[in-house]
Ligand SMILES: NC(=O)C1=CN([C@@H]2O[C@H](COP(=O)(O)OP(=O)(O)OC[C@H]3O[C@@H](n4cnc5c(N)ncnc54)[C@H](O)[C@@H]3O)[C@@H](O)[C@H]2O)C=CC1
């Protein structure tokens with residue numbers, strides 16, 4: 558913000574819309590919330606994401622369209638008409654189709670700049686929204702050949718208000734990239750989780766964190782993903798074909814009983830691939846050490862644990878919670894920089910916690 562209080566309208570107050578509205582409000586913007594499902598806008602307002610009244614159209618600086626992909630182009634077009642001075646952006650997961658649809662017509666496209674926050678979760682709706690969702694995450698801004706520079710700057714202001722890391726990118730390059738880093742991984746997770754539907758429950762009781770790691774995103778809204786994948790079908794198909802060749806290689810390798818060659822190579826490539834994923838803020842890939850703590854089923858246990866970790870000055874990079882349904886206990890996996898792992902283990906043991914790593 559540059560001193561004056563700016564006004565935004567967020568259309569679609571589900572997970573992404575409500576989260577960015579919370580961040581904009583925290584940054585000092587006046588935020589008006591709109592949703593086809595009025596209860597979603599009411600919940601978002603109840604969380605402190607903004608107000609429900611309609612703004613004077615001429616005072617709106619920025620409209621953020623956070624509706625499902627198939628509805629985006631129509632809502633962007635309508636917003637360009639309704640708010641004559643506003644920059645309009647959307648947060649859809651695929652960019653080219655929206656732009657193609659907008660070229661057909663007489664919309665004032667100079668004020669439209671697409672964008673895409675590379676953060677979210679498997680949950681939908683405003684209930685799990687939070688202002689920190691985009692903190693340190695990448696947010697792609699994808700101008701087109703007629704985008705006005707002031708509108709690009711308005712969208713960059715949104716990204717900064719959400720404390721995300723801006724990456725300005727061409728629309729088609731964006732769609733090819735997300736096919737590789739988001740859409741194919743989503744389908745791999747879906748394949749794995751779908752395969753579990755035929756697995757006996759007694760086998761599932763043996764599941765560890767690895768299975769939860771690879772299946773988490775498969776729990777996302779299938780309707781949303783149907784729209785995302787069909788909007789980016791060409792790029793996703795190319796990735797799926799490549800991976801199906803690699804899968805065939807693995808099958809051949811196990812059929813012939815040779816553990817060297819293809820199998821060995823693919824396992825090594827897997828290790829290389831994990832090392833290439835950048836950390837938060839686009840930092841060099843980090844390898845964290847995990848310390849797993851058993852959480853007793855007593856009130857306040859988690860709070861006490863975090864207080865002890867904080868008092869020890871250990872910086873936790875990530876957490877994951879796992880439930881052992883058979884024993885009815887929980888585990889907390891704390892990821893820390895390798896040099897802090899010994900301190901954390903010692904702190905936990907001194908506090909009487911049961912730990913592993
Ligand atoms: N879920 C995720 O992790 C991410 C999603 N996105 C994109 O963000 C957009 C929103 O996704 P979510 O927040 O996850 O979905 P969501 O389902 O949580 O929220 C969508 C909201 O839009 C409302 N809506 C639907 N059609 C509407 C219309 N025509 N006018 C007004 N409101 C309408 C729905 O009632 C709902 O409240 C999608 O385009 C998605 O591709 C982008 C990054 C991450």
Ligand SMILES: O=C(O)C(=O)Cc1ccc(O)cc1
Nearest residue numbers: 650674675676677678679774
């Ligand atoms: O939950 C996660 O880890 C995600 O990666 C969520 C996500 C879903 C859709 C997007 O277009 C971008 C991010």
